[in-house]
Amino acid sequence: MTLTPGADLGPSQFPITRADLVRYAGASGDFNPIHWSERVATDVGLPGVLAHGMFTMALAGRALSSWLGPDDRLVSFGVRFSKPVVVPDDDAGVALEVTGVATEGEEGRVRVDLTVTVAGEKVLGQARAEVAPGA
Amino acid sequence: MPVPPDLAGRTFAPTAPYDVSAAKIAEFSAAVGQPAGPDGQAPPTFPIVVAFGAMTDLMRDPEVGISLQNVVHADQRFEITRPVVPGDVLVAELTVDTLRQRGGADFIGTRSEVTDASGAHVCTAFATLVHRAPEPTDLP
Numbered sequence: 001m002t003l004t005p006g007a008d009l010g011p012s013q014f015p016i017t018r019a020d021l022v023r024y025a026g027a028s029g030d031f032n033p034i035h036w037s038e039r040v041a042t043d044v045g046l047p048g049v050l051a052h053g054m055f056t057m058a059l060a061g062r063a064l065s066s067w068l069g070p071d072d073r074l075v076s077f078g079v080r081f082s083k084p085v086v087v088p089d090d091d092a093g094v095a096l097e098v099t100g101v102a103t104e105g106e107e108g109r110v111r112v113d114l115t116v117t118v119a120g121e122k123v124l125g126q127a128r129a130e131v132a133p134g135a
Numbered sequence: 136m137p138v139p140p141d142l143a144g145r146t147f148a149p150t151a152p153y154d155v156s157a158a159k160i161a162e163f164s165a166a167v168g169q170p171a172g173p174d175g176q177a178p179p180t181f182p183i184v185v186a187f188g189a190m191t192d193l194m195r196d197p198e199v200g201i202s203l204q205n206v207v208h209a210d211q212r213f214e215i216t217r218p219v220v221p222g223d224v225l226v227a228e229l230t231v232d233t234l235r236q237r238g239g240a241d242f243i244g245t246r247s248e249v250t251d252a253s254g255a256h257v258c259t260a261f262a263t264l265v266h267r268a269p270e271p272t273d274l275p
Contacts, residue, residue, distance in 0.1 A: 014168065020166070023165070023166045024166045024167065026162070026166070027162045027163045027165070027166035027167075027184075028163065028166070028183060028184055028187065029184055029187055029188070030187055032203045032204060032206075033204060034204055040204060044204055044205065044269075053208045053211065054180060054183050054187075054208070054211065055166075055167070057180055057211060058166075058167040058169075058178060058180045059167065059168070061167075061169070061178060061179045061180050062167055062168060062169040062178065064179070065169060065172070065178065065179060070173070073215075074179050074215055074218075075214070075215055076212065076213060076214045076215060077179055077180075077212065077213050077215070078210065078211065078212025078213070078261070079210065079211060079212070080209065080210040081207075081208055081209060081210060081211075126210075
């Protein structure tokens with residue numbers, strides 16, 4: 001199995017709760033308090049505690065990785081953090097949804113354009129990856 | 136305070152070598168819900184752990200001196216030569232590629248070259264950091 005142009009990928013859904021943000025902070029080393037302290041987040045003018053952009057990117061990368069064949073190789077992966085993901089202090093959190101479309105890229109690569117949404121609104125812009133397909 | 140305009144073009148000292156253990160990859164994998172791949176390969180965004188160290192060094196630099204909570208991560212891109220595996224010893228060397236200052240904000244375009252113990256390229260992490268200094272009236 002290899003990723004082939006024309007494939008519609010996903011959807012993959014991932015819940016994000018405050019506990020996930022704390023775990024990601026520890027694992028990544030990004031302890032910016034806007035990702036765990038409502039007080040600091042609102043003091044700096046944010047609507048609430050935000051998911052780390054890199055956490056939402058990691059979840060998009062998780063979906064992307066699940067779509068690759070065993071010999072496919074990820075060559076590039078980039079996103080813009082276009083809309084902050086506010087994570088409420090409850091047990092349900094928010095649901096991140098990731099879909100992708102594979103097309104022919106440059107130099108024999110496969111290009112994947114990802115759509116990453118929360119409650120129907122895009123939270124990542126220009127989310128795309130290049131994959132070197134395996135044999 | 137805005138960052139100094141001559142920051143563009145500056146390359147910072149490489150980060151301290153980072154020993155990548157299987158346990159660290161497992162911790163990151165658990166946090167993002169993606170098990171390690173063949174040969175213990177880390178998830179694709181794992182190199183941010185090392186690149187974030189380089190960005191932290193940039194922010195803490197005495198001539199830059201910006202606070203993390205006043206910084207927004209605007210975009211991120213990885214160009215990947217190979218996945219990170221357990222046993223890697225990685226350093227990141229950050230260069231400020233671009234600096235735009237407008238509307239009271241600094242748009243800092245960074246490029247962190249992540250290399251292994253042999254000096255071979257692992258990935259390049261590109262990030263734009265947007266810094267907004269607090270209004271003077273907000274200062275304590």
